[in-house]
Amino acid sequence: MSKKELSQIIILLIGILLIVLSFIIKRNTDDNSITVNTVLLSIGCSIISVVIINYFDYLITLTERKTIINVNKWGLTTIYETRQKMNDDTNKLLELAKELDLSVMGAKGLINYRGKILKERLKQGMIMRILIPVKDSAFIKQREIDEEATSGDITKSINDLCYWLSSVKKELNLSENSLMVKQYKSLPLESMMRIDKDMFVGPFMVKKLSQLTMAYHYHQGGKGYDDYKEYFNSIWDDNTISDFINL
Secondary structure: OOHHHHHHHHHHHHHHHHHHHHHHHOOOOOHHHHHHHHHHHHHHHHHHHHHHHHHHHHHHOHHHHHHHHHHHHHOEEEEEOOHHHHHHHHHHHHOOOOEEEEEOOOOHHHHHHHHHHHHHHHHOOOEEEEEEEOOOOHHHHHHHHHOOOOOOHHHHHHHHHHHHHHHHHHHHOOOOOOEEEEEEOOOOOOEEEEEOOEEEEEOOOOOOOHHHOOEEEEEOOOHHHHHHHHHHHHHHHOOOOEEEOOO
8 A cells, every 4th residue: 555545544534533523513502512513524524525536536547647657667758759859868968978888880970970079078087888789790781671771881880980989099098998899799789878877778670760760768766777777787798798899
């Protein structure tokens, strides 16, 4: 029984008690007793009416309440129609990012449009970890077919990403633990971006470019954030699935 349900039962019992008291006091015949009886009866009936209304309101909105409970449990903040719309929020968070985890298939847009701020954050001590699929894997070729891309586009995007990361690492003289890239052999992970306490994820869909696919935003403290962070770390830490790329 929830605290709210318990409080409603207590309030109902108070209302019943007041009505019972009103009938007990009614046995007296003086004017003051009649006045008290009327007040107690009115208050008691009003309380019971409110409880009944609340109960029916609870039944009517039960589905919505369950939805709210689940949303809060998972820490779901936003559902974006496309990742392009998601970028407005991620771009703001990147301005002050201290930790950045990515699971991507190239991240061409991120490098082209946010490369400057990424370099600045790395310079300021941001830790950046990136998971990419093995470049010659069969599912990259299949993904190019799925999103109707030119053959070799995704592989080129991954190569361009690695080249950019290598250049940045040398330019800023970053330590090995500041900027790390691993390639994984499993089926493609969902697109994931963790910026400190915020997690952004989205699927890879057939006949849709990544930037035109829906995405979800989870905040730290919810099950969504925790599960995806643990998932990323489980792939990152498993040397049988992923291995480092030398930049």
